[in-house]
Amino acid sequence: MEKLQLCSAPMSRRTLLHGVACAVAVGATAERALAAGKASQSAVAYQDSPKGAQRCDNCSMFQPPNACKTVDGVVSPSGWCKIYVKK
Numbered sequence: 633m634e635k636l637q638l639c640s641a642p643m644s645r646r647t648l649l650h651g652v653a654c655a656v657a658v659g660a661t662a663e664r665a666l667a668a669g670k671a672s673q674s675a676v677a678y679q680d681s682p683k684g685a686q687r688c689d690n691c692s693m694f695q696p697p698n699a700c701k702t703v704d705g706v707v708s709p710s711g712w713c714k715i716y717v718k719k
Contacts, residue, residue, distance in 0.1 A: 670704040676713040678703060683712040692717045 688694045689709035693701040700707045702715060 669702070671702060671715075672704055673707075673713070676703055676715050678707065678711060678713040680708045680711050682710050683716070686712050686716045686718070688712065688716075690719055692719045 682688075687709070688700065688707050688711045689696075691700075693703075693715070694707070694709070695701060696709070698706045698708065703713055707713075
């Protein structure tokens with residue numbers, strides 16, 4: 633059976649930048665997937681209070697009187713979450 637060896641050679645700038653680009657792409661894909669379906673309130677850091685001028689009732693995903701296109705459950709019009717998108 634062959635043993636796996638960790639690479640001890642220095643990482644090139646190209647390899648590092650490629651890894652960072654891949655991580656960003658995965659994050660963007662995850663964000664789009666989250667927006668495509670209903671996420672739990674805890675997954676989007678939902679809170680019942682606004683974050684400055686950002687509040688659910690001026691978010692493009694809010695559905696009056698107390699729902700959201702992307703967040704599961706009842707949401708307060710004066711609430712906020714990290715996937716807020718201004719109308």
